[in-house]
Each structure stands twice: as structure tokens, then as C-alpha cells.
Amino acid sequence: YGVHLLEKERCCGVALAANNFGAQAARQAKVNIASMNKAVKAGEKVLTTSSSCTNMMRNEYPEVLGLSAEGYRDSLELVCKWLYEKMESGEVKLRFRPGFKMKLSYHTACHLQRLGWQNYTTELLKLIPGVTLSVLDQNCCGIAGTFGFKKENYAFSQAIGSKLFDDIKAGGEGAVVATECETCKWQIEM
Numbered sequence: 765y766g767v768h769l770l771e772k773e774r775c776c777g778v779a780l781a782a783n784n785f786g787a788q789a790a791r792q793a794k795v796n797i798a799s800m801n802k803a804v805k806a807g808e809k810v811l812t813t814s815s816s817c818t819n820m821m822r823n824e825y826p827e828v829l830g831l832s833a834e835g836y837r838d839s840l841e842l843v844c845k846w847l848y849e850k851m852e853s854g855e856v857k858l859r860f861r862p863g864f865k866m867k868l869s870y871h872t873a874c875h876l877q878r879l880g881w882q883n884y885t886t887e888l889l890k891l892i893p894g895v896t897l898s899v900l901d902q903n904c905c906g907i908a909g910t911f912g913f914k915k916e917n918y919a920f921s922q923a924i925g926s927k928l929f930d931d932i933k934a935g936g937e938g939a940v941v942a943t944e945c946e947t948c949k950w951q952i953e954m
Contacts, residue, residue: 770799770810776817781828782909790829796821800836810836811843815876815944816909818842823878842876842944845884851891864894869935871928871952872902873945885944898935903928907951925951 774796777789800810800821812818822840825831850856870889872882882902889897905925906912912921932941932952941952 767811770796770803772796772799776814776820777829778816778820778824779910781820781824782911786829790831793821793825793829793831797825797831797833797836800840804836804839808839809846810840811846812840813843813944814946815842815873815879815881816947819875819878842879842881842884844888844944845881848884848888851888858891860893864892865896866892866894867896867898867936867939869898869900869932869939869941871900871905871932871941871943871948873943873948874904876944877902889942898939900928900931900935903931905948905951907947909947912951921951928952 772795774792776796777792780786780789780792803810812821818840820828822833822837826833847856851858868889870886872885876882876885886897886899889895903925905928906921906923907925908921911917912925929952932939935941941949943949943952
């Protein structure tokens, strides 16, 4: 498989839309929509690594920004979903290093839950020999996009995420936490 970037790409606009900059988010979305449609017309899948961005482009472009997702929506998916489906069909076979060991705690991001695709990632992780997987309870990390980054919301954001943080600590030392959402990742790291 070859991989290339879209011809033109902008931030998906989720942070802009959440902070009342809908017009700017729509301008960026239109650039992305044109590029995704061009790729789909060329017979390509559009793969992403961010659950928030994927949800924004598949669901919130039409629902929040009033833009059509027709043409690209069914060809836009997370790389974990795509890879799992290729492995499940036998089209792709991965080789793993013998002796690999990792304790992994997986956090399902809220946007991934909305997409309904969390099982693809957990099943993909289970295929890796040597990984001891713990799927954390589906608790919000509290970041809520840019909400938790704002000084006035920090304490509230931490309180929302406290159950998840406790679950991560209970996983023990040495456990790596994985998630498809970069803002959840930042919140967990913080």
C-alpha cells in the first residue's frame, strides 16, 4: 500500500466550531471536502489517525456546519478500523517481534464512541502478541476539545476526568495508555 497526503488539507475545524468560529471552520472544511472528494473519485480511501477529526469530518460537517458529506463520508475512516478489516480478511498480515511484552491500558475517546468504532482498535490491539490489554471504563477525560485547556475550566475539567485518571493509576506502574484522540492524550499526560 502506498500512502500520500491529501492535495490540500486544513485543520478539521472542530476547535473552531466549538469556540464559535463557525465561518472559519466552514472555510477550512470546504478545502478538506474538496480534497477528500478528489481522492475518493480517484478510488482512494481517506484514512485518519484522530477520532475527533474523523467525527468532525464525517458527522459534524453536515450536522454543525451544514456542509454535505456526500461523496467522501463512506470512504473516510480511522486507520485502526481500516487495518483491522484488512487483517481480519487476511489481506494484510503483520509480523511481530518475538519476545515483545507491553502492558497497555486503552482509553476509548468520546468521539470514537460516537463513531461506534472502538471495537476495531481493541480487537486490533488484541492481535499483537505480548500485549496485555486492559480496556478502561468509558469515562470522559474531561478535556472536551478546548474546554479543559481554558484556565477558568481547568478544575472542572480535572474533576470530570478524575474517574478515568484513577482507573489509569489502578492499572499499575509501567502500563502504557493508548487512545486515538490527541486531546485526550494531552489531558491524560497532564
